[in-house]
Each structure stands twice: as C-alpha cells, then as structure tokens.
Amino acid sequence: MNRLSTSQQQLTRGPRVSFERARGIYALHVTRDVAHAKVQLKEGDERIGATTRILNALAKANIAIFLIKLHKSGLTFALAGSNLSRAEATLSHFDVAVTTRRDLAVVAIIAGSMREVSGIMTDISDALLTAGATIYETGDSHDSVQCLIEEDRLNDSISRLLDTFELPESAVEEHPLYANTRDDQP
Amino acid sequence: MKILVQKFGGTSVDRPEHRALAARKVIQARDAGYSPVVVVSAIGRAGAPYATDTLIKFLKDVDPQTSPSERELDMMMACGEIISTAVFAQTLTAKGCKAIALSGGQAGIITDPKFGDARISEIRPQYILRLLEQGYIPVVCGFQGITEPAVDYEHGAITTLGRGGSDTTAAALGVALHAHAVEIFTDVDGIKTADPDLVPAALTLVSCSYEEVAEIAHQGAKVVHPRAAELAMDHDIPLWVKSTFSDAPGTCIAVRDSKASPRLTGITHTGRAVFIRLEIGDTVHKQQIEREVYRMMARAGVSIYFVTFSARTLSFVVDRKVYPIARDLLDGMVVPIPHDPAECGGKVGTFYIFKYSDGQDLAYSVQRPLLEPMEGSITVRDVPATAVENCTVISVIASGHRAQAGVMAKIFECLSCAGVPIYQTADTEMSISFLISETDVDRSVTLLHGLLFENNAVS
Numbered sequence: 001m002n003r004l005s006t007s008q009q010q011l012t013r014g015p016r017v018s019f020e021r022a023r024g025i026y027a028l029h030v031t032r033d034v035a036h037a038k039v040q041l042k043e044g045d046e047r048i049g050a051t052t053r054i055l056n057a058l059a060k061a062n063i064a065i066f067l068i069k070l071h072k073s074g075l076t077f078a079l080a081g082s083n084l085s086r087a088e089a090t091l092s093h094f095d096v097a098v099t100t101r102r103d104l105a106v107v108a109i110i111a112g113s114m115r116e117v118s119g120i121m122t123d124i125s126d127a128l129l130t131a132g133a134t135i136y137e138t139g140d141s142h143d144s145v146q147c148l149i150e151e152d153r154l155n156d157s158i159s160r161l162l163d164t165f166e167l168p169e170s171a172v173e174e175h176p177l178y179a180n181t182r183d184d185q186p
Numbered sequence: 187m188k189i190l191v192q193k194f195g196g197t198s199v200d201r202p203e204h205r206a207l208a209a210r211k212v213i214q215a216r217d218a219g220y221s222p223v224v225v226v227s228a229i230g231r232a233g234a235p236y237a238t239d240t241l242i243k244f245l246k247d248v249d250p251q252t253s254p255s256e257r258e259l260d261m262m263m264a265c266g267e268i269i270s271t272a273v274f275a276q277t278l279t280a281k282g283c284k285a286i287a288l289s290g291g292q293a294g295i296i297t298d299p300k301f302g303d304a305r306i307s308e309i310r311p312q313y314i315l316r317l318l319e320q321g322y323i324p325v326v327c328g329f330q331g332i333t334e335p336a337v338d339y340e341h342g343a344i345t346t347l348g349r350g351g352s353d354t355t356a357a358a359l360g361v362a363l364h365a366h367a368v369e370i371f372t373d374v375d376g377i378k379t380a381d382p383d384l385v386p387a388a389l390t391l392v393s394c395s396y397e398e399v400a401e402i403a404h405q406g407a408k409v410v411h412p413r414a415a416e417l418a419m420d421h422d423i424p425l426w427v428k429s430t431f432s433d434a435p436g437t438c439i440a441v442r443d444s445k446a447s448p449r450l451t452g453i454t455h456t457g458r459a460v461f462i463r464l465e466i467g468d469t470v471h472k473q474q475i476e477r478e479v480y481r482m483m484a485r486a487g488v489s490i491y492f493v494t495f496s497a498r499t500l501s502f503v504v505d506r507k508v509y510p511i512a513r514d515l516l517d518g519m520v521v522p523i524p525h526d527p528a529e530c531g532g533k534v535g536t537f538y539i540f541k542y543s544d545g546q547d548l549a550y551s552v553q554r555p556l557l558e559p560m561e562g563s564i565t566v567r568d569v570p571a572t573a574v575e576n577c578t579v580i581s582v583i584a585s586g587h588r589a590q591a592g593v594m595a596k597i598f599e600c601l602s603c604a605g606v607p608i609y610q611t612a613d614t615e616m617s618i619s620f621l622i623s624e625t626d627v628d629r630s631v632t633l634l635h636g637l638l639f640e641n642n643a644v645s
Contacts (some may be wrong), residue, residue: 019305019306019307019309019358019361019362019417020305020306020307020354020358020413020416020417021413021416021420023305048602049602051598051602052595052598052599052602055594055595055598055599056592056595056599058591058595059591059592059594059595059596060592061591062591062592063591064587064588064589064590064591065591066587066588066613067613068594068613069494069496069610069611070608070609070610070611071494071496071499072496072499076496112413112416114491119480119484119485121480121483121484121490121493122477122480122481122484125473125476125477125480126477129473129477135495138493138495139612139613139614140491140492140493140612141404141491141612141614141617141619142404142405142412143404143614144614146614175615177588177589
C-alpha cells in the first residue's frame with residue numbers, strides 16, 4: 001500500500017474509533033527488565049546442529065527466549081533479565097563466544113494490519129534514534145513492531161513514539177514478560 | 187429478546203440446496219427461541235455470475251483502458267450482497283418465515299468514506315430492532331455500509347469493508363444489537379489445527395480465544411476475518427464458527443483466562459515472499475544506511491518485515507509481488523555519508539553503493555564507474571545484496587510461548603532434522619513464524635502438526 005496522504009493519515013492515527021479499531025498505530029506495549037544475548041559460533045561449527053543444541057540446552061534449563069534471530073555465524077535472542085545469569089551459566093558449557101546485556105526493555109508498537117502500511121519502520125527508527133536509543137533487536141508481526149532498547153532510554157523513546165504517531169499517553173500499556181510463568185514448565 | 191446473528195458465506199448461499207440448509211439453521215435458531223439476524227455474502231466464489239470478482243470484471247470490461255473509480259467499484263461490488271440478500275430473504279419467506287432484506291445502509295451501518303476498505307464508525311440499530319419486535323427476520327447485506335448521510339461530502343455513498351467484510355458486518359451487528367452470540371457459518375466444521383487440505387488429520391478446536399483466532403486468521407487461515415475477531419474481542423461477544431452442512435458443534439471463540447497455561451492452537455502458512463540480505467559491513471554508518479533503506483522502501487510503498495540486523499548485515503522480507511520494485515530500488519542505490527575531511531584523511535565522504543549478484547546489477551554496473559573519477563576525494567564501498575526468492579512463512583500459533591521454555595527448540599529441531607532450511611524466524615506473544623522455501627511448506631506443516639498436535643490433546 002502506498003504511503004498515505006495527510007487526510008488519510010488523519011484516519012490512520014489516534015485511538016480506536018467507536019466501533020472498529022482504527023487503522024495504523026493505536027498502542028505501545030512496554031516490557032521492562034529484558035536481557036539480550038548474542039551467541040557467536042566458532043568458525044567451522046555446523047550452524048544448524050550447534051543452534052539446535054543451544055536451543056535445547058536453554059529449554060532444558062527452563063529458560064524461555066524470544067526475539068530469536070538466526071545469523072550466518074550464530075544467533076541472538078532476548079530473555080527475561082531475571083533469567084540472564086542462568087542463561088550465561090547454560091551457555092558457558094558450549095565453546096561459543098557469548099555477549100550479553102541486561103537492563104533493556106521492549107517497546108512494541110501495535111497497529112492494525114501493520115504489513116499493509118509501509119513506512120512505519122522508518123518512523124519508528126527515526127523516533128528511537130532521536131530519543132538516543134540503540135535498537136538491539138527488532139521483531140515484527142502482522143500487528144506489531146517490537147524494538148529492544150536500553151531501559152534508561154525508555155521514557156524518552158515512549159515520548160517520541162507518542163508524538164510520532166499522535167497517540168495519547170493512555171495508549172501505553174505495561175506488559176510484564178512473565179505474567180504466567182510457572183515453575184514446573186515445560 | 188435473545189438476538190442471534192448468523193452469517194452465511196458465499197458457498198453457503200450459492201445453490202438452492204445450500205440455501206435450504208442455511209435457512210434450516212435460521213429456522214432452528216428461531217424455533218429455539220432466538221431472534222435471528224442474518225448476514226449474507228455474495229453468492230458463490232470467483233467465476234459465479236453474481237460473485238464479487240465477476241461484478242468487478244463487468245465494470246472493468248466497460249473499457250479496460252479506464253479504471254473505474256473506487257466509489258463506483260464499491261457500488262458495483264455491493265450489488266453481489268444485495269442480490270444474495272434478496273434471494274435469501276425470499277428463501278426464508280418461501281419456508282414460511284417473515285423475512286426482510288436490508289442493504290447495509292438500511293441496517294444502519296455507517297462507515298468512514300474510504301472506499302474499498304471502509305471502517306465501521308457507527309451502527310444505528312433502531313430499524314433492525316423495530317423489525318425484530320415485529321417478528322421479522324432481517325437479512326442484511328454483508329461487506330457494505332454507507333457514509334454518514336448527514337455530511338455533505340459523499341453523503342450516504344455505498345462503501346465496502348474490504349476483505350472479510352461480511353464477517354466484520356456480522357460481528358459489528360452482534361455488538362450493536364447486544365447479541366447473545368454471532369455464528370459464522372462456512373464449509374468447514376470449525377477452526378482447524380492446520381489446513382485440512384494439507385493435513386487430513388487436522389483437528390477441530392472445541393474452543394479458542396479471540397486473540398488466537400485473530401492470530402490464526404492473520405497468519406493465513408481463512409476461517410474468520412481478524413477484524414471480526416477483534417471486534418468481538420473488544421466488545422466481548424461470543425463468536426462461533428460452524429458448518430452450514432453439518433450439525434457439528436463448531437468452535438466457540440471467547441475470552442480465555444489470562445492465567446491459563448500456554449498452549450498450541452494451530453499451524454498456518456501464508457504469503458509468497460523474498461528474503462533480502464544486505465552485507466553493509468562493520469561500519470559506524472550502518473544505522474544511517476539502514477534508515478535510508480527503510481526510507482527508500484517506504485517511499486516506494488514497499489512493506490518490509492522479518493527485519494533482522496547484526497553487526498554487519500541487514501535482512502528483511504518483502505512480498506514477492508513488490509520484489510521487482512525493491513530490487514530496482516536497491517540495485518545501484520547510493521547512500522552518501524559526508525565526513526569532516528580533516529578527520530578522514532582529506533576524504534569528504536563515504537559513498538555506499540548497493541550491488542546485487544551478477545546478472546541483477548544493471549544499475550550498479552552503470553553507476554559504479556561514474557563514481558571512479560571522484561575516488562580521490564571520497565571512499566566508495568560496495569554493499570553486496572542477495573535475495574532468496576520463493577519463500578513463504580509458516581507459523582505456529584502458541585499463546586504464552588514466551589513464558590514457556592522449549593517451544594522454539596522443539597520446532598527448530600523438527601524442521602532441521604527434516605533438512606528444511608530456516609532462513610529466519612520471528613515471534614510475537616502469540617506465535618512463532620519461520621521463513622522457509624515454498625517447496626518445503628507441505629512437509630513442514632505435516633511434520634509440525636504430527637509433532638505438536640497428533641500426540642497432544644487439543645481442546
């Protein structure tokens with residue numbers, strides 16, 4: 001879909017209409033205390049086998065991961081900050097280089113039919129850059145773009161995103177990561 | 187008055203015998219003490235004489251060189267539902283019911299003026315309520331509404347609601363009428379754990395949450411349109427998916443306990459995609475280059491998804507139909523980054539130029555030599571670009587998977603062991619998606635269904 005004209009943009013932004021959800025961005029979901037891990041495989045490692053073993057080890061240690069991205073020489077993922085030390089201990093059994101960072105947060109920009117509207121990624125990256133945030137990872141789906149950024153840049157980032165998408169402050173919702181975690185999983 | 191909204195899709199009203207079965211569902215509801223409000227789609231699918239596609243072709247054939255306006259297209263498309271509504275009302279009348287056909291406007295459905303993809307802004311249900319009190323069964327055109335009659339601009343113009351519009355009409359009427367429930371009748375007996383054409387062993391879900399069905403629909407399953415599911419969710423109206431052709435109980439879509447255990451709901455597949463990977467390299471300018479790529483794609487109206495970046499690369503997916511545009515944009519694209527010459531050995535800037543693999547680099551091969559005379563004062567760096575065509579996305583709908591370790595590991599191992607290359611993954615709170623080759627879809631869906639559903643109880 002082509003970029004929308006100004007008059008159309010007035011229809012696409014802002015809160016829900018009285019009946020249907022409005023087109024375009026309508027909410028920001030925030031998840032705090034998130035960590036990020038970058039696992040670099042050794043040159044010559046068979047990527048698929050090594051990735052499978054790492055994912056299985058994390059699963060066995062009951063560490064849920066998300067925003068998982070596959071790279072030529074490794075993988076990256078996010079996890080709850082509270083699980084980071086256990087994840088580091090698990091990964092230490094592998095002959096891989098691991099870089100981690102805690103004190104990150106996910107800000108998810110929520111929209112109706114995200115993939116039918118082009119240009120949202122530009123608006124998001126401009127807003128976050130202006131707020132001084134570094135994007136460590138992104139994830140996207142039909143209704144959201146999730147950005148992993150420094151938690152101490154979160155408030156500025158939210159302000160910029162609210163301005164960019166002309167949203168009220170009430171559009172921001174906190175989404176704790178582990179609202180339904182149970183100790184006996186998996 | 188217990189109002190029940192019943193929506194019948196195109197295949198439920200395409201033949202007299204199918205309409206008779208649909209009418210039986212309406213009469214059963216009435217006999218059970220409900221006041222039914224019926225919503226119908228156009229008769230039949232593409233190729234049928236009154237199907238939406240046929241009507242569009244009729245208008246376009248007036249002069250293939252002159253595109254019809256969106257307003258006239260909407261008026262034409264709305265005829266399909268008007269015909270269907272009149273025929274279904276007559277079917278009910280012939281069976282002794284007091285039925286009345288209503289257009290979207292007569293049913294009080296007010297939309298914004300975005301022709302072809304209008305949103306419902308308001309429903310004025312007074313007329314339908316009066317008809318129900320008088321014992322009528324209103325049969326309402328799905329997929330359509332009208333703009334606000336009191337506004338001078340486009341007052342009362344017929345609009346259509348876009349894809350899945352009849353489901354949206356049904357859900358919206360359910361909300362406006364405070365219906366007991368909304369029933370979506372189709373040709374399958376509920377929401378399945380996979381496409382039954384690919385997986386004959388696919389199970390029918392007994393129940394499903396609004397979020398799950400919206401995710402399933404967004405990720406490619408053609409059961410209920412996500413707009414309808416979102417409307418029902420936002421206004422807490424129970425939604426059912428049932429078969430017109432059987433008495434199977436169907437799938438109930440309702441609120442799910444937020445503290446419920448994580449669970450798997452289904453496997454879907456959708457889209458024809460191209461995976462593009464840019465080797466930007468280890469440069470301090472990487473973020474600026476990425477922004478220019480986003481900006482360029484946005485300017486051309488190309489949506490990108492599955493966006494992934496590492497220290498050296500940026501990769502993303504575009505729909506195959508817009509890939510030629512994306513490729514033409516990237517081939518030979520130059521991102522100039524100015525420098526302070528005093529800090530960069532006298533160079534005034536670095537020019538990054540995108541280069542596709544040989545044979546697809548026409549613009550690069552023309553533009554690159556043009557930069558050569560300037561290389562004394564600028565640095566030129568190639569950004570190699572590669573593309574994997576013929577990709578598609580399969581998704582496992584897994585609510586709460588972010589709180590459950592091991593879901594990703596299980597799926598990754600299953601596909602990897604089967605030799606299915608996974609180009610990239612993406613996940614949300616509701617699903618995990620994999621970008622794979624189109625040729626691997628059938629066996630991947632079958633394998634994952636076997637692993638995740640055929641040995642697990644699903645309810």
